[in-house]
């Protein structure tokens with residue numbers, strides 16, 4: 122009898138240890154795969170020559186993007202927010218393949234589809250009015266949101282929302298450094314008027330990151346997942362949401378508290 126009980130306890134303890142082991146191993150594998158996907162996403166073509174022709178192409182494409190966005194901008198019911206976009210020539214360097222003359226304006230299409238991520242806020246009663254698409258100097262590309270925001274504040278007439286696009290600074294790190302670094306895909310000031318999006322090779326990711334950073338600008342905070350960072354993120358299993366920091370679990374869903382914050386933010390723009 123006592124022996125049977127001991128065997129039973131040992132058996133269940135065994136299952137417990139096995140389960141915990143699986144959890145840790147699969148969690149680590151999952152994170153390793155995720156990291157590899159993120160690194161692939163931030164690695165650009167980067168093979169164009171940065172000559173006069175390149176910069177004049179960029180300037181033409183920037184102008185075309187600006188007029189296209191203004192033309193397609195439909196008036197929607199809701200509180201209006203003026204919006205400026207700031208684009209960097211290095212985006213073109215990232216997306217353009219020297220061997221493919223057809224893909225020259227690919228970067229502009231990525232910017233355009235990224236800002237369609239704002240739809241989640243349009244559904245909550247906002248109307249974004251695109252005012253300008255400004256070019257910022259290439260040298261600003263690898264820098265932080267603070268450097269970019271200071272430059273913009275000093276050099277341009279800003280809008281209520283100012284969204285900048287650049288390539289990921291982690292692109293310049295070695296493979297080992299990249300694996301160690303916590304790669305960030307975007308930044309937005311909480312209740313602020315600036316955000317910076319590091320565009321990736323994945324259109325859906327760009328769109329979601331932009332919506333997430335705009336969420337910060339409306340006053341939403343990140344969802345707490347810190348303690349799970351190196352394990353499986355439980356948010357991934359139970360709910361998939363806009364303000365999680367786990368790109369693999371992101372969607373556009375917001376909880377009631379977040380919706381209330383976004384709606385209350387209308388007072389800011391009236």
Ligand SMILES: [Zn+2]
Pocket residue numbers: 333337342343366
């Ligand atoms: Zn965030």
